[in-house]
Amino acid sequence: MTSSEDAATRPGVPDPVERDAHDFGAYARNGGWAFALKVARSVRPGGQSADETRKVSAKEFAELAGCSPERVMRYYKAWDKAADDGLVPHFETLLPGADVELPDSDAWPAYYASRSSAASERGAAITEAAEAEGIRPTKALEVAENPTALRAAILADPSTAKAARAALLDRVKEDPALQTELARDIARTDELKKAVATENRAADRIGYVRQIAEKGQIRTPAGQTLDAPARLRSEAERHLSLLDELDEGEDAGEWAAEAYDTMRNLVVETVEADPELRVQERRTKFYSSLQKATKVFEELTFDDADDIYEDDMVQRLEELQQAIGTAIAALRGAAGPE
Incomplete structure (x- = not known):
């Protein structure tokens, strides 16, 4: 379909209305190509003098159009790129007023950069990222040029905030400076600090259950690492499957606490049910406390x-000395006569 196809003439419809309707239809069918053609067939290519062609410079065309030369050149460059890809004819073959078959409007965004920022290094990076996400670069550039609008959308719309959070998490992995800034923001915000502490606690509890379910090991209250009995490991697997089935937005804290408490109680029961383990647990706990006190x-x-110096210090040390003496005597008595 060409840009020269005339709208059907209707009796009683003024010519200006028909022209507007025709131009609107051309744009609806071909998008920016309809206007790019006007530039391509009217603006002379670089290196061509005014004596060689009836076409005018981009500056003169812009003055006639009542817009900036930069805007004209964005259409010019879009056509040039498309011509290199064989999608449209080259400038040299076009004469003023000539009509050609135009590409579909869907192809236009791939060639047209509606903002000058697209030509900058920052704009090029945004364009590349937008293409990788499968969206039009013009959309991403528009957002990048209006951070206040982005902030408003994030504040007002949960889905936008969620998308922004996901994007920040992806970026923070490769941006040490952003990592530092976010960590500092969290440390300075009480609500975030509490939320991080809560999530860390939940993650630790889930890790405890996962250790039992996947590695078949339990850690006793005194710090022993032991092989988990089959019954205990099976229970851990059950709780872990429930945790893994939670929806992404569902709070895992309560489920993690229940799973953790259940497994801790089962570990204590396992230790208490085995006389040898029970003695080893007390021995381990004693050594741990002794080591801490010594340090x-x-x-x-x-x-x-x-x-x-304070009198109270001496008194407390004397009481400690007596307690240590009592403990030594008890241990020596337990060892029996030499």
């Missing part, structure tokens, strides 16, 4: 005893 005491320094 704390070793970190004490008395180089400045004159400055920090």
Whole structure:
């Protein structure tokens, strides 16, 4: 279909109305190609002098059209790219007023950059990303040029906010500076800090259940790592399957807490049901407490005893010495006569 096809003449319809309807129909069918043709057949190509052609310069055409030369050149460049791809004739073959078969309007966005920002390095990156997402670059460029509109959409629309969050997560993986900025924002915002702490707690609890279900290992309250009994592992797998089936937007915190508490109770029951394990658990717990107490005491320094001395300090150390003596005597008694 060509841009020269005339609209049907109707009695009583003024000529200006017919012309407007005809132009509108041409644009509806061919999109920007209808106007690009007007530029292509009227603006002389670079390197061609005014003496060689009836065409005019882009500047003169813009003055006649009442728009900027930059806008004219965007249509000019779109046609030039399409001509290189064999979609439309080259400028040199077009005469002023000539009509040609025009491509479908769907092809227009791939060649036309409606904004000058598309020519910048930033614009090129946005265009490339838009094409990778399968959307028109002009849409992405429009959003990039109006951050306030983007902010308004994010604030007002949950689906837009969700898309923005997903995009930020994708970008943050490869942008160390953004990682730092987001981490700083989270640290300075109480609500976000609480939310992160809650999610971390849920993730730790799910990790505990996953360790049992997938690796077949349990960790006792005292810190022992043991092979999980079949019954306990099966229960962990059941809870894990329930967690994995949660919808993306569903809060996993409550489910994670229930699964964690259940598995912890089963681990305690498993330890208590086995006399040997029960003794080993108490022994492990004793060693752990002893190690912590030893480390704390070793970190004490008395180089400045004159400055920090209080009677209460000596009293507490004497009580500690008595408790240690009692503990040593109990352990030696348990060991039996040498």
